[in-house]
Amino acid sequence: MSEYPYEGKIHSDDKVNYSTVYSSDGIRIGKVEAAFAESFIVKNEMQNKEVKYQIPRLAIVSLIDGSIILKLTKSDIDQNYETSSINKF
Numbered sequence: 001m002s003e004y005p006y007e008g009k010i011h012s013d014d015k016v017n018y019s020t021v022y023s024s025d026g027i028r029i030g031k032v033e034a035a036f037a038e039s040f041i042v043k044n045e046m047q048n049k050e051v052k053y054q055i056p057r058l059a060i061v062s063l064i065d066g067s068i069i070l071k072l073t074k075s076d077i078d079q080n081y082e083t084s085s086i087n088k089f
Contacts, residue, residue, distance in 0.1 A: 016040050016057075019068045024061070027074040029053065041083075048088050053081040 014035040021029040021042045030044030042053045055070065062069045
């Protein structure tokens with residue numbers, strides 16, 4: 001069994017993959033780690049923390065040159081779409 005939980009579920013030719021995601025208020029959310037039919041997983045690695053979000057595709061306003069702009073603010077994303085938060089030591 002693979003250590004990577006999304007193996008076999010990712011559409012590798014999807015335009016969303018590996019894009020950098022920004023909130024509507026201009027804050028960098030992270031990079032797309034996996035893209036699914038109706039949502040995508042965004043991973044943000046900070047100095048001592050890793051946060052993941054599962055965001056619906058319907059939240060995308062634009063996708064240009066590897067950057068995704070969402071119609072959600074950073075606080076909306078944190079409140080409604082954060083799936084995990086891991087402290088690193």
